[in-house]
Amino acid sequence: MLLLPLLLACPKSRVQKDEQLAAALAAIDAAWVVRATKGFQPVAEAVEAARAIAPEAPGLAWREVRLGVARGLMEPDATKRVRTFADARERGWECVLADPRVSALRLEVSLTEALAEVPEERRACASWAALAWMRWAADFGLAASALDETRVDALLEVPATADGKPAWRWAGALASLWDERRDGEPGTALRALSRASDDPSEGAVWVDLHVLADGEPPALTKKTPASPEARAYQERILAAR
Numbered sequence: 001m002l003l004l005p006l007l008l009a010c011p012k013s014r015v016q017k018d019e020q021l022a023a024a025l026a027a028i029d030a031a032w033v034v035r036a037t038k039g040f041q042p043v044a045e046a047v048e049a050a051r052a053i054a055p056e057a058p059g060l061a062w063r064e065v066r067l068g069v070a071r072g073l074m075e076p077d078a079t080k081r082v083r084t085f086a087d088a089r090e091r092g093w094e095c096v097l098a099d100p101r102v103s104a105l106r107l108e109v110s111l112t113e114a115l116a117e118v119p120e121e122r123r124a125c126a127s128w129a130a131l132a133w134m135r136w137a138a139d140f141g142l143a144a145s146a147l148d149e150t151r152v153d154a155l156l157e158v159p160a161t162a163d164g165k166p167a168w169r170w171a172g173a174l175a176s177l178w179d180e181r182r183d184g185e186p187g188t189a190l191r192a193l194s195r196a197s198d199d200p201s202e203g204a205v206w207v208d209l210h211v212l213a214d215g216e217p218p219a220l221t222k223k224t225p226a227s228p229e230a231r232a233y234q235e236r237i238l239a240a241r
Contacts, residue, residue: 021053024060027046032067035227036226036227040071040228047064047067050063062128062163064091067088069135069167070227070229072085072136072139076232078139085132085139088132089129089136091129091132092129092133093129096122096125096155098122101119102117102118102119102122120161123164126155127168128167130152134170134178138174149175156171
């Protein structure tokens, strides 16, 4: 009889933890929405609060990568910027491989087949990891990052969920530009980047038209990005002209 209260308490405890985590993730998103006026410290604090509840939760992981990408875009120091993108990339990659089936298939079969089995709750991690990887490659040097192409391509094969769609579109356009510049036929990827920039919630994607394309798109000096990370990115590019 003494076991019965304990058995009944376990499901209740799990429900309470799930509710706490949901509230903590909602707090991260609320702080994210107002980062232009409140800064990134409230976002970071909300992330830490969620980490105290469930540090390995996929919903937390992709939000951590999102924050890392934004901080990387805002970082003026090139070395620190590359390190910030690399840390974000690793966090997303860890989230993807934390699924036991994916991890086992990667070792036993192939990376491509493993990532085909990424469960839905971890697909946003794959999309944001791909974006962090491509932003790292863009700053580190596309030619020097050639060995990472296979992994990024495999991540982009993972279907994007609503939470990961902005990152997936941006990363996919950057990866296409990577391929086209290597093959000497730029064009399609630039148009994809331009289309991806139509949604201001996607941050600084359009600025990559300048960073990675040959020549400067006319819109660079005419459009003011909505997000603070995109504005910082734009200002750094314009200052370097």
